[in-house]
Amino acid sequence: MKTLIYSAKDFEIPFLEEANKDVHTFKYITDRLTTNTAMMALGFEAISIFSADDASGIVLEKLKDFGVKYITLRSAGHDNINLKVAKRLDIKVANSPGYSPHAVAEQAITLLLALNRKVTLARKQTQNYNFTLDKLIGFDLKDKTVGVIGTGKIGSVIVQILNGFGCRIMAVDPFEKEELKKRFYVSYTHLDNLIEQCVVIILSVPLTSDTFHLIDKSKLDLMQKETLLINVARGAVVHTQDVLEYVDKNRISGYATDVYDKESGVFFYDRSKNKPHDATLDKMLTQDRILLTPHQAFATKEALANIAQTTVENLSSWQQGRHPKNTLLPANQVHVDDH
Template identity: 50%
Template sequence: MKILVYSAKAFEIPFISAANINKYQITFTPDALDTETVFKAVGYRIICIFSGDDASAIVLEKLWDLGVRFITIRSAGFNNINLKVAKNLGFQVANAPDYSPHAIAEHAVALLLTLNRKIIMANEQVHAYNFLQNNLMGFNLHGKTVGIIGTGRIGSIMVKIMHGFGCKILANDLQPDDDLVELCDVTYVTLDEIYKKAAIISLHIPLSYQNYYLINKEKLALMSSDTILINTSRGALVDTKALIEALEKGAIAGYCTDVYEKEKGTFFKDNSKDSIKDEDLKKLLTFSNVLLTPHQAFVTKEALQHIAEITFKNIDSWLAHTVGKNELGLEMADS
């Protein structure tokens, strides 16, 4: 069986190849799936895509016409695929939901500590032989109120890490976790209460129609000027224009993110010799209290190994004519 892997990155290919154990014939392409590259799937019944690939309705229809019948996603999120269209056409689709929640949560904490303790500024100073502590003041995490939005696989790990720092945890989730309440003294509250009371707010929810621009001008206005917002989930959870306005006014203290709402065409490629046309992104990067990384939270050895292993378990299930635990059904299309 032949499998085409879209958006294949050099650092992940060895993990995918090792997990395959020579079972399937794998073809890697660095190109992202879109209306122009969809024809690369000619002759393949199975494709493997990444979170940045375009699996919109028009692309899915072309894939179906080309003979593709199975799509496995190398990420937990699947908002880049029109699942309703995919299921109506007859595709079997699966994701990789449990690959490494620790990798994402740990990256969120790394972003927070780096911004708070001015690590990048300090590093630049000492490399210029400037050993003064001016402008390097941060604050203790211990005793601070942290708001965790989403206490699923990743959010629950974030709760435990911040509890270890001695923080007071406020949380919001459609399904509260009683174990976190007991073990980490978590208090579940409304979203508005988190926005008003938390000094640190971390987002750990998938992107859906219902929570698109969850953090907007109205919600940012509820936050304190001392609030740091962290986003390692999906860029479009945050309204970038409203965020920029809040940062310009000093309405929040900072923004840490590994994602951006308009990643397509910019992220996952080297733009250092080209001019970026996204004015909002360029403006965001001018703020000293904004720390943005290039969607790298999943880039750990453990996470990449688990993603590859889960990918082939999904494929094995399909070829065995069974429904795997990661199968995405039509009922998840609007979730």
């Protein structure tokens, strides 16, 4: 199947080539899918897009006119595609779920440890030959109450890792998992109670109308002053300006995130010589108690290989007249286990 790969990155192309084995005809472009680049899909039966691509209704209309019949996402989350419009246009869509929940879960713990133990500040100090410890005091995770918001595939692995640290774990999810209760003594509760009780809060939920700005001033008001907030979900799950304000005022201790609500067109690109005009991003990069990584949680060899394999399997299923096992339904019929 002739397929245009939007937002192709150098690091993922070898994995896609290895998985494809010349079964399909791939063309790689670095351009993001937008209303302006949709015309590049002319002559392609299928396209593959990434989380930063725009597959909104107007873009899908253009893709349909250009002959695109299939869209395979190289991501689990699909908040960037209008599934209702895709269904109306009879454009088949599939994603890449479960590529490596361990990759994202381990990044969440990496962010937590780095923020708690002031690793980035320690590196900055020692690079300047400042070996004092006054600003580098953290706390033991053992016996601390940690909250996990979202216990799908990724959240479940986060719970497992936290259990190894000896944490008491609270969770919020509309679908409680009995296994987590039995094996790791997870206590499911309601959101406000979790926020009030936990000194660490980890976000691992898909972005939906229910989770948009889930953490805002009303929830930040409930947090302890010592709270560390960790986000490996989506940038818009938090109200970024509110979080920055509460960190600045020492109302919470810190925020570590692998995502940013205005990351489109910035993350995954070298903007060192063309810095974006974004005061919020500037603040996130200069505040010592905020740790931002560039949406790298999925970036492990294992995850990239799985994403590539699933991408090829989706295309092959369509080519053979079958529905891929990862077919996406209209948005109001989908339950997303993880982002």
